Amino acid sequence: MASRFQLGAATGQQLLDPWAQGISVMREVCSRWSQLDITQIGSLIAIAGTVPTAWRLLQRVSQEAYGCVRRFFLASVTIPGDDPLNRNVVQWILANRPRHCRSFTGRTDMGRAAHGDRAAALKKSQHAIQYLPHWSTRWLWYGGCLFVVTRNRADFSRGALSDPSNDGIGNEALTVSCFGWSAEPVKAFIHACREYAERQTQFFVIIYARDRYGLAWKPKARKPLRRLDTVHFDEGVKRELVSDIRNYLDPRTQKRYQSRSMPYRRGYLFYGPPGTGKSSLSVAIAGEFGLDLYEVKIPSVATDAELEQMFQEVPPRCIVLLEDIDAVWKDWSAGEKKNQTNGQDGQNNNNNNNNNSAPNCTLSGLLNVLDGVGSQEGRILIMTTNRPKQLDSALVRPGRVDMKVFLGNISQKSARDMFLRMFSPDLGCSADLDMEEVEKLADRFAAEIPEDTFTPSLLQGFFQLHLESPLNAVSSIGAWVKKELEKSSDKDFELIHDRKRS
Incomplete structure (x- = not known):
């Protein structure tokens, strides 16, 4: 029994040893600090105060070193913030950014509403949030060359986010550099960025308008x-x-x-x-x-x-x-x-x-x-x-x-073409009907449309109410035409335009 008790005591002593050692170390540190005089304590504080200064000096030295490398070993091209090439380069960088990016700029994307819920899409709170990588310097490989792209962060913080028409892409001056004596690799890289941007926009029309100050053309939509x-x-x-x-x-x-x-x-x-x-x-x-x-x-x-x-x-x-x-x-x-x-x-x-x-x-x-x-x-x-x-x-x-x-009012032939475009079997809204049946419905629909009476936009407004079913559109068109004709003949309503061709 005595041996078992001694073994248990030894085990408990081993468990308490780390705590005892820690307390002993803390006592020793406090004892040594208590033995320091005021001169030694002031020296330690002074040394600690030089750390920020040393860090700023190190940053300054690194900036000067980078400036020397850039001046003697780098070829570069600077792109102004308001030039379309600027946007092309930024789009390429965003598309090829590393996945481990941790710094972003968050913006409310006013162009994207909630999809699928028409009522929710009208609410301001349903606008999507756009997250774009926030960077000032980006190193990248392209075509066997090492490039560095620097971004003027001062331009970004000063005016980019304050412009409601800005989508967070571009608008800050960029400098694209590579090691070597020739700027041809940089030019090739910028050209590739422009080709990439053109491929992305080949299915879109870019509409430009003057900015809010009237100073330059900016993409509007x-x-x-x-x-x-x-x-x-x-x-x-x-x-x-x-x-x-x-x-x-x-x-x-x-x-x-x-x-x-x-x-x-x-x-x-x-x-x-x-x-x-x-x-x-x-x-x-x-x-x-x-x-x-x-x-x-x-x-x-x-x-x-x-x-x-x-x-x-x-x-x-x-x-x-x-x-x-x-x-x-x-x-x-x-x-x-x-x-x-x-x-x-x-x-x-x-x-x-x-x-x-x-x-x-x-x-x-x-x-x-x-x-x-x-x-x-x-x-x-x-x-x-x-x-x-x-x-x-x-x-x-x-x-x-x-x-x-x-461009005049719509004809019966055009009304038929519009019906086929709205209810093509490829759109999935008339899965039970084949193309032949849709064409027959289009003939019935067009027969109800008076020749050269309604504008295409007015007829399109009717289609917006019946996009789910071509059968409903055909069954409702007669009543809709009668109602619209009564509106146009009512003297209490002001005619928007003369129906005679100018």
Whole structure:
């Protein structure tokens, strides 16, 4: 029994030894600190205070060393923050980022709502959160070369996030560098980034607009390509329009123009009642020919000089869109005529109102940028209007407008085509029906549509209520047509447009 007790005591003593040793060490440390005088303690505090200074000195030395390496051993290219190449490089880096990234920038993505729940999509709280890697320097391998991409973080914190139109990609100056005496590898890398970005956007149309300060063109929206067969108007006119644009964009056409000292420009006027697809046709043409679309809002332009600057910065191969051109100077012209009728007194009395309605730039300023001495060449100009007769003859003369395209109310044939597009068996909404049965329903549907009476947008609004079933669409179209015809004949309602062709 005695031996067992001694063995248990020895085991307990072994378990208590680590605690006892720890307490002993702490006592020894406290004893030694208590023996230090005030001079020794001050020295230790002074040494500790030099650590931040030493760290800053080490950072400064590393920065100077990096500067020397960059100056003598690196070839580099700097890309401004507002250049499209900047966005291309950042997109490539984000697509090839390492998976272990731990630093992100979080933003509310206003362009993406909750999918699947239409009611939830309307709530502000349902907007998705966009997380983008937050970085200032990125090392990467490409084409057998080591590259370093540095990002100006000061630009990022100062203005990138404060711009509501910014999606967090680009907008900060970038410097792309590689080891060596030649910048050719850097140029090849930037070219590859641009090709990558173009492949990503080949199924989209990029719409540009002036930024909120009116200083530069910025991407406003990215819309999926829209097929030309989704814009319903006369098929013969559509083929003629597409053929004319294709011929204009042919490089041989440009050489013919230049060899004959002819300005290389092309202008189109799309006119017709509201809702007939003038803007949609512009987007569809941009997608058909792989062109970017630049949107010019005349009322928001401050001066003729600013309008000229906008057109000077437009690239040569693109579409410039001027929507509702008839409404730009309409109010101002009406007020001017009224003042001339009422005399000088009426002009003085209404001076403030007229100044508020007058546009900032003039018609002569617009005419000058369209085909003046310093106007740009190589672009396609598209103007849209609901009232072509109200346009100044100088604006639509040949040379400024080379082709006029009328988009009117929908025909029965176009209504049938729209039905087939909405309820194609490939979309899955009519799984029980084959194509032959859908075509028969389309014939019944088109027979209910009066010829040249409804706009395509109005008919599309009907389809939005019956996207789940083509049978319901056919059974409901008769009542819907009757209701819409009663609306148009009711004198209590104001007609939006004249049904006669201009």
